[in-house]
């Protein structure tokens with residue numbers, strides 16, 4: 001059985017709450033859900049599947065707690081691990097919608113980890129997003145500001161895709 005850890009950066013608590021909702025859907029214990037501001041990247045060692053979540057700030061930037069964590073993660077060998085990424089944003093910031101997800105994707109793709117969790121962008125309204133690569137989102141995008149009513153379905157759809165991709 002693959003061990004899943006969920007890692008989030010969250011400024012006002014939105015991505016944190018989503019991380020715990022995802023944990024329930026994926027059968028992950030709350031003790032395997034981590035705020036990246038409180039742990040070092042070596043915690044990745046205990047997991048086969050790393051689910052990473054960031055909100056987007058500034059103009060398409062990562063949530064601030066991710067920067068130090070990502071720097072440290074560069075020194076870790078992630079071959080053999082699987083990564084899936086989710087994010088919270090605001091569609092009215094239409095040129096950088098959930099771009100932090102794309103930033104995490106670009107940071108972790110060169111590590112040798114298998115990247116999974118692409119998501120269909122149909123049903124979203126945006127002009128540009130750093131997370132929209134080769135015709136699809138590279139992870140799950142959520143807009144709790146304008147469309148919280150869509151979150152439950154999106155979470156369920158993405159979580160079941162993750163479960164089938166990792167063969168859990």
Ligand SMILES: Cc1cc2nc3c(=O)[nH]c(=O)nc-3n(C[C@H](O)[C@H](O)[C@H](O)COP(=O)(O)O)c2cc1C
Nearest residue numbers: 010011012013014015055056060089090096097098
């Ligand atoms: C100053 C500011 C800048 C933001 N910039 C973006 C952005 O570029 N793209 C986006 O999708 N959302 C942006 N957002 C929206 C946040 O990502 C969104 O509110 C998110 O749910 C916050 O999650 P958190 O509480 O987990 O940090 C911004 C919000 C604020 C207040």
